Every structure is written in C-alpha cells, then in structure tokens.
Amino acid sequence: GDSVTQMEGPVTLSEEAFLTINCTYTATGYPSLFWYVQYPGEGLQLLLKATKADDKGSNKGFEATYRKETTSFHLEKGSVQVSDSAVYFCALSYNYGGSQGNLIFGKGTKLSVKP
Amino acid sequence: ETGVTQSPTHLIKTRGQQVTLRCSSQSGHNTVSWYQQALGQGPQFIFQYYREEENGRGNFPPRFSGLQFPNYSSELNVNALELDDSALYLCASSFVGGTEAFFGQGTRLTVV
Numbered sequence: 001g002d003s004v005t006q007m008e009g010p011v012t013l014s015e016e017a018f019l020t021i022n023c024t025y026t027a028t029g030y031p032s033l034f035w036y037v038q039y040p041g042e043g044l045q046l047l048l049k050a051t052k053a054d055d056k057g058s059n060k061g062f063e064a065t066y067r068k069e070t071t072s073f074h075l076e077k078g079s080v081q082v083s084d085s086a087v088y089f090c091a092l093s094y095n096y097g098g099s100q101g102n103l104i105f106g107k108g109t110k111l112s113v114k115p
Numbered sequence: 116e117t118g119v120t121q122s123p124t125h126l127i128k129t130r131g132q133q134v135t136l137r138c139s140s141q142s143g144h145n146t147v148s149w150y151q152q153a154l155g156q157g158p159q160f161i162f163q164y165y166r167e168e169e170n171g172r173g174n175f176p177p178r179f180s181g182l183q184f185p186n187y188s189s190e191l192n193v194n195a196l197e198l199d200d201s202a203l204y205l206c207a208s209s210f211v212g213g214t215e216a217f218f219g220q221g222t223r224l225t226v227v
Contacts, residue, residue, distance in 0.1 A: 004157075036218075043119075043205055043218040044158070089157050102148060102171055103207075103216065105157030 002027045004090050006106035013080055013113050021075040021109045023064075023090035031092040033057075033066050033073040034103065038087045047075075047088070051095070080113045087111070118142060119208050119219035127225045133194045136222045138206030140187040144217070145210055146170070147189040149181060152203040152221070164189055193224075201226045 007022040025033065032051045036044040048057035053068035062077045073090060090106040118141035128134050140147050146165045150158035160173035164183035178194040187208070193200055203223050207216040 041220075043121075043220040044207075045218070046215055049215070091157075102160040102163055102173065103150075103158070104160070107155070107157045 002031070002092060002104050004092055004104055004106035006088075006090050006109050009087075009108070010110040010112055013111070015082055015113055015115055016079045017113075019075070019077040019080045019084075019111070021088055021090075021111070023073045023075065023106060025071050025073065025090075025092050027071070027092060029094060031094050033064070034091045034093070035062070035064055035073070035075050036089040036091060036105075038089065038108070040086070044089065080111070082113045082115055085111055085113045119206060119217050121204075121206050121219035121222050123222060124220065125223045125225075127227060128196050130196055130198060130226055132196050133192065134196060134224060136191040136193075136204050136206075136224070138189045138191070138208075138219060140189065140206075140208035141217050143210055144208035145187050146208065147183055147187065148207045148209075148216065149189070149191045150205040150207065151175075151200075152205060153199075154202070158205055161191070196226045198226050200224065 003026045034049045035047040037047045048059040050057040050066035056065045064075045087108045087110045089108045091103045093103045094101045120139045148163040149161040152158040162172040163170045167183045180192045182190045203221045205221045206219045209216045
C-alpha cells in the first residue's frame with residue numbers, strides 16, 4: 001500500500017541554520033504531496049503542496065520539489081527562525097474527480113530552533 | 116484561521132464507555148474527514164463523510180462511527196472505549212473540487 005517515510009527527529013538547529021527534512025513515499029499511482037506543520041497544542045496547517053512531478057511548492061521561505069525519479073519530497077528552508085519550531089508532517093493523497101482523497105501521513109519530524 | 120472548530124478540546128473517559136466528538140466544518144465545505152493521532156505518530160485516517168454518507172474508511176473497527184448533518188457539521192462516535200483509543204482526534208473539512216483540507220485544533224481524548 002501507499003506510505004510516507006520521514007527522517008527521524010528531533011532535529012535541533014540554531015537560528016539562521018539551513019534546514020532539510022527528508023521525506024520519501026511509496027505510491028501505487030500519482031499522488032499529490034504535502035507538508036503540514038503542527039505547532040504545540042494546535043491542529044495541522046498546510047505549509048505547502050505539489051500536485052505533479054517536478055512541481056515545487058513554496059511558502060514562508062520553505063520549499064519542496066516533487067521528485068518522481070527518487071520518490072522524494074524533501075522540505076528545505078535556507079534560514080530557520082525560533083518561530084519555526086514545530087512538528088512537520090509529510091503526506092500524500094490522491095485526487096478523485098477533482099477532489100482530494102484522504103491523506104496518508106508520515107510519523108512527523110520535530111524541529112527545535114535555538115536562539 | 117481555518118474556521119474548523121472541534122469540541123470538546125479535552126476529554127477523559129473510562130474504558131468501556133462511549134464518547135461523541137463534534138466538528139463544525141468551515142463555511143462552504145461539504146466534506147469532512149476524521150483522523151486519529153496517537154502520541155508521537157502521524158494522523159491516521161478514520162473515515163470521510165460527503166453529503167451525509169460515509170465516503171471512505173480507513174483501517175478502524177466498526178465501533179468507530181460517524182454522522183454528518185445537513186449543515187455539514189459532523190460527529191465521531193466511539194463505543195466500548197479501549198486504552199489505545201487515547202489520542203488526539205482531528206477533523207478536517209474540504210469542498211468537492213478542492214485540493215486542500217483544513218484541520219481543526221483537535222480533541223484530546225484520554226481513556227483511563
């Protein structure tokens with residue numbers, strides 16, 4: 001079945017450091033890929049998405065490129081801030097007749113950014 | 116602000132009891148999905164409702180059931196609670212033709 005694998009956390013960085021969180025997927029078809037972020041005590045917020053191969057999603061300085069050849073969707077940010085401290089989830093879903101199906105999530109990667 | 120609201124925010128139940136969790140979808144959204152997020156894990160899909168009917172289900176037993184109402188609000192019911200049901204339950208709403216789901220802040224259920 002379909003699945004998502006993320007790098008184990010926690011990841012601890014100093015402010016202004018470069019961030020990479022690895023995500024690979026196994027899919028039977030051609031899913032859309034997502035990164036969600038969860039701040040302490042809150043639900044999930046969509047960070048960025050890509051719907052087809054070679055698409056790049058970007059938001060708030062974060063980027064991820066849909067790589068079909070390596071089945072990857074790694075999250076990157078050039079300079080992290082303390083406010084980026086959160087848990088990041090990679091996910092996939094299929095589009096059925098124009099609507100998004102259920103999301104399949106990775107286990108999440110906790111990021112802590114120190115001043 | 117996503118506009119998806121869940122109630123209650125926290126709940127403690129005893130093993131064997133039944134629980135009902137509620138979700139109010141974002142305005143204009145007619146599809147609602149429920150997810151279970153165990154501590155330290157990613158959310159797991161429970162089921163989805165569209166036009167008041169179940170429209171897909173994950174690997175959860177029948178004691179997990181749901182309802183969607185004409186105003187697109189939704190309930191998740193869990194019977195015969197087990198200790199392993201302790202988790203954060205997330206509701207997400209979307210609309211037909213949309214490619215993004217909007218999540219509520221979740222209900223933290225503790226079964227003792």
